[in-house]
Amino acid sequence: MRDAFVARLTELARKDRRLMLVTGDLGFGVLTNFAKEFPQQFLNAGVSEQNMTLLATGLALGGRTVFTYSIANFPILRPLEMIRNDACYHDADVKVVGIGGGFSYGALGISHHATEDISILRSLPNMTVVVPCDLFETQEATTALARSPGTAYLRLDKSKAEPTEDVPFELGKARVLRQGADLTLVACGGIMEEVLAVHETLKSEGILTRVLSMHTVKPIDRAAIVDAANNTGGIVTVEEHTVDGGLGSAVAEVCLDEGSVPKRFARIGLRAGFSSTVGSQKYLRQVYGLDYPAILDVCRRLVRSKAIR
Amino acid sequence: MSRFRAELNGQGELPAHWNTEELAARIRRDVVQMTHDGNSSHVGSCLSMADAAAVLYGHVLRVDPDNPEWEDRDRFVLSKGHAGACVYAALAESGFFPLSKLKTHYQDGSDLSGHVSHKGIPGVEVSTGSLGHGLGIGTGLAYGAALDGHEWRTYVLMSDGECDEGSVWEAALFAAHHGLGNLTAIVDYNKIQSLARVDDTIRLEPFADKWSSFGWDVVEVDGHDHTDLKRGLCWDGRSPDRPRVVIAHTVKGKGVSFMEDTVLWHYRSPQGDEFDAAMEELG
Numbered sequence: 001m002r003d004a005f006v007a008r009l010t011e012l013a014r015k016d017r018r019l020m021l022v023t024g025d026l027g028f029g030v031l032t033n034f035a036k037e038f039p040q041q042f043l044n045a046g047v048s049e050q051n052m053t054l055l056a057t058g059l060a061l062g063g064r065t066v067f068t069y070s071i072a073n074f075p076i077l078r079p080l081e082m083i084r085n086d087a088c089y090h091d092a093d094v095k096v097v098g099i100g101g102g103f104s105y106g107a108l109g110i111s112h113h114a115t116e117d118i119s120i121l122r123s124l125p126n127m128t129v130v131v132p133c134d135l136f137e138t139q140e141a142t143t144a145l146a147r148s149p150g151t152a153y154l155r156l157d158k159s160k161a162e163p164t165e166d167v168p169f170e171l172g173k174a175r176v177l178r179q180g181a182d183l184t185l186v187a188c189g190g191i192m193e194e195v196l197a198v199h200e201t202l203k204s205e206g207i208l209t210r211v212l213s214m215h216t217v218k219p220i221d222r223a224a225i226v227d228a229a230n231n232t233g234g235i236v237t238v239e240e241h242t243v244d245g246g247l248g249s250a251v252a253e254v255c256l257d258e259g260s261v262p263k264r265f266a267r268i269g270l271r272a273g274f275s276s277t278v279g280s281q282k283y284l285r286q287v288y289g290l291d292y293p294a295i296l297d298v299c300r301r302l303v304r305s306k307a308i309r
Numbered sequence: 310m311s312r313f314r315a316e317l318n319g320q321g322e323l324p325a326h327w328n329t330e331e332l333a334a335r336i337r338r339d340v341v342q343m344t345h346d347g348n349s350s351h352v353g354s355c356l357s358m359a360d361a362a363a364v365l366y367g368h369v370l371r372v373d374p375d376n377p378e379w380e381d382r383d384r385f386v387l388s389k390g391h392a393g394a395c396v397y398a399a400l401a402e403s404g405f406f407p408l409s410k411l412k413t414h415y416q417d418g419s420d421l422s423g424h425v426s427h428k429g430i431p432g433v434e435v436s437t438g439s440l441g442h443g444l445g446i447g448t449g450l451a452y453g454a455a456l457d458g459h460e461w462r463t464y465v466l467m468s469d470g471e472c473d474e475g476s477v478w479e480a481a482l483f484a485a486h487h488g489l490g491n492l493t494a495i496v497d498y499n500k501i502q503s504l505a506r507v508d509d510t511i512r513l514e515p516f517a518d519k520w521s522s523f524g525w526d527v528v529e530v531d532g533h534d535h536t537d538l539k540r541g542l543c544w545d546g547r548s549p550d551r552p553r554v555v556i557a558h559t560v561k562g563k564g565v566s567f568m569e570d571t572v573l574w575h576y577r578s579p580q581g582d583e584f585d586a587a588m589e590e591l592g
Contacts, residue, residue: 040456051445051479058449061435062457081439082476086446089436090427 001138001156001190002099006030008139009067012146013038019146020059024052024070031069049074053082053094060092065146072100072114076121076153087151088126094152095145096121101131101157101189102240103275103284110274114155118188119245121153122218128152128171129218131247133192134161137215140169157240159190159281161213172216174224180208183264183303184228185295187238188214188247194285194292195238201296207303217247225254234264234302240281240290243269263307266298329535332402333363337564338591339398339411345584347394347415349423353562353574354468355395357499357532361466361557362399364538365495371461374404377431381461384450386435388443389468389497393425396433405432441474443467444494448480451492451552462544466495470502473511478523485524488550493542494525496554497532499561501572520554532557565590 006027013019013034022043023031035042045052049070056066068075075098076083087094098114105112122129130145130152132138138156145152148171167175177192178199187195192213199209210232212224228235235255237248248267255261270288277287285291340355366372370383387396394414401408413419420429424438434450437443447465454461471477484492498516500507507513517527526548530541541555561575562568565587568579579587 043452045483046479048476048479048483050441050476051448051483054442054445054476054480055449055452055483058446058451059453060449061446062450062453064453082442082445085436085439086442 001132001135001158001160002030004135004138005097005142005154005156006034008142010034010037012143013041016065016146017041018064020064020066022052022056022059022066022068024049024068024074026070026074049078050082053079053096054086056094057082057086057090057092060087060094061090065093065095067095067097069097069099072098072105072112073117076117080120083151084124088124091126091150093149095154096152097154097156099156101155102191103281104158106281106284107278109278110276113275115240115270116242116244117153117155118217118239118241118247119249122250123245126151127218128216129155130171130216131155131188132215133187133189133213134163136163136165137169137175137213141171141215144169144171155189157190157281159193161190161192161196169215172219172221174221175213175215176210177213178209178211180210181231182207182209182233183299184210184212184232184235185238185299186212186214186225186228186235186247186251188217189240191238191240191285191290194290194295197292198295198299202299207299209299214247214251217250220250220254222254222258225251226258226260229255229260229262234307235262236266236268236295236299236302238268238290238295240285241269243267243271261309263309264302264305265308266302268295268298329363329367332367332399333360333535334592335402336363336395336398338588339402340394341565341579341584341587341591343394343398343411343414345579346412347423348578348580349394349415350576350578351391351394351423352577352579353501353568353571354389354392354499356563356565356568357559357561358389358392358395358466358497359564360533360535361495361497361538362395364535364542365464366399366403368539369542370464372432374432377405381459383461384434384447384463386437386443386447386450386463386465387425388437388465389440389471390424390437393421393423396425397421397430400430400432406430440468440471441476444477444480447492447494448484448489451484451489452487455489455491462491462493464493464495466497468502469496469498469500469507469513470510472496472513481520481523481525484552489552490547490549492552494552494554496556497559498556499559501561501570501575503575505572517556520556524551526551526553527556528553529556529558532559533563
């Protein structure tokens with residue numbers, strides 16, 4: 001996803017000289033060409049995420065569209081107050097890009113597990129939160145965010161679902177990747193690859209699931225959630241992220257706010273807190289019940305369970 | 310064009326408030342009145358920077374109260390946002406909005422918050438309130454202006470206690486590394502922070518040496534002497550590729566004898582006899 005993002009940003013930077021990329025001293029080998037091609041549009045703030053975010057805000061207030069770039073929690077948690085007070089409150093055109101969402105950097109330890117970012121950032125006013133599931137969404141989201149003024153967070157991870165380009169991308173509008181009515185699977189991020197595999201297996205068992213890519217977690221597509229709650233057999237949310245306040249919470253909030261209680265409901269996400277266990281993204285998904293077999297199991301049980309309404 | 314261009318100051322018939330001494334006196338009365346009316350804190354912090362604010366708005370900044378969004382205006386960032394009343398007063402006295410609006414400061418329903426806010430307030434560039442943000446934002450503004458070849462300049466006014474924040478020094482490193490000669494920081498060095506004197510909290514000395522070793526052009530001035538402030542904020546002879554810090558030695562609560570150089574008046578609001586006495590001293 002990272003490379004897809006940089007490739008698209010490069011195209012955009014060629015057309016828009018006001019577009020700028022500020023890194024917190026990360027992106028070895030990845031940002032090299034961008035830096036070479038656009039010396040006026042690239043800036044290494046050094047290992048200083050607070051200043052990176054402040055700089056970006058200042059540059060944005062001066063009329064630029066600025067992408068800040070770092071990995072995992074660095075661009076969001078260290079400078080969270082700068083994101084809130086400075087970027088968001090001023091509606092500054094700052095796009096915070098975190099590569100390594102979820103367990104992308106699973107083997108590096110908890111400092112590098114970005115597993116609370118969605119819930120933290122979606123609570124900020126004036127913030128758009130986008131979590132693409134594949135390369136297509138990554139590129140489309142990059143373009144859409146560059147063209148949409150204001151502050152946003154783009155969470156990229158290392159995994160990716162197979163791109164489905166036939167479904168158009170629009171910020172704030174869920175993409176229906178698979179049709180079905182027995183159950184709706186709502187997911188965001190690269191973990192969609194597990195969800196799509198679950199869809200195929202269930203299909204072979206005669207269970208048709210609707211699959212929604214909720215790439216924009218904020219503002220969330222309320223209509224798509226209400227429709228899933230009213231017109232399918234239930235909702236399962238899947239995220240490589242804590243269940244506290246993330247995608248699943250956002251979906252549940254919409255259901256109750258709108259009075260559209262799904263017939264069945266389950267949230268799949270991280271419930272174990274910090275993971276002192278390390279390993280690959282694939283491995284940690286398995287450990288914490290976020291992988292294909294675990295999701296499949298939840299779905300099978302849910303479909304067989306009695307409807308709650 | 311700006312009505313506050315430096316070269317106009319002192320020439321011909323000018324409204325009284327273009328005289329920086331008179332402007333400072335007005336600001337002092339305004340902030341005491343505002344912190345009295347709003348029962349709010351930080352009057353000492355406002356009084357210590359009142360002269361710097363007067364020199365900035367009355368002499369240095371190229372800004373236009375009739376066109377606050379003027380593209381080529383200088384950018385002023387108050388990083389010590391708790392002294393918002395001082396900037397609101399300076400703006401109102403300079404004609405950015407009616408003086409009557411100052412009466413709403415800190416009141417229910419007002420947009421003149423205790424810590425400076427830009428929303429709906431003509432002339433305020435950036436909202437602050439959490440310390441250590443202003444210099445980085447100012448650095449971003451200055452960097453962008455340099456890239457674009459703009460002539461406008463960026464000024465950031467900070468407190469001394471604020472320099473405990475690591476983010477200040479992140480920005481200081483960056484600005485010097487990138488040779489931002491279009492950036493000026495001003496430190497209101499009143500030697501007192503929230504709970505105690507700076508020297509008894511987290512020592513900043515040798516303060517000038519710190520900035521100097523970071524690569525900044527350092528000028529120390531008497532922050533209540535307008536001639537000296539103007540010298541520090543003057544662009545003649547400045548290095549084109551070094552940011553400047555003006556360390557303004559000030560007295561917290563300056564102008565009201567019983568508020569001067571006391572920790573108490575960081576938070577205390579002037580009420581009753583104290584308010585009357587303060588206003589009497591300020592004329």
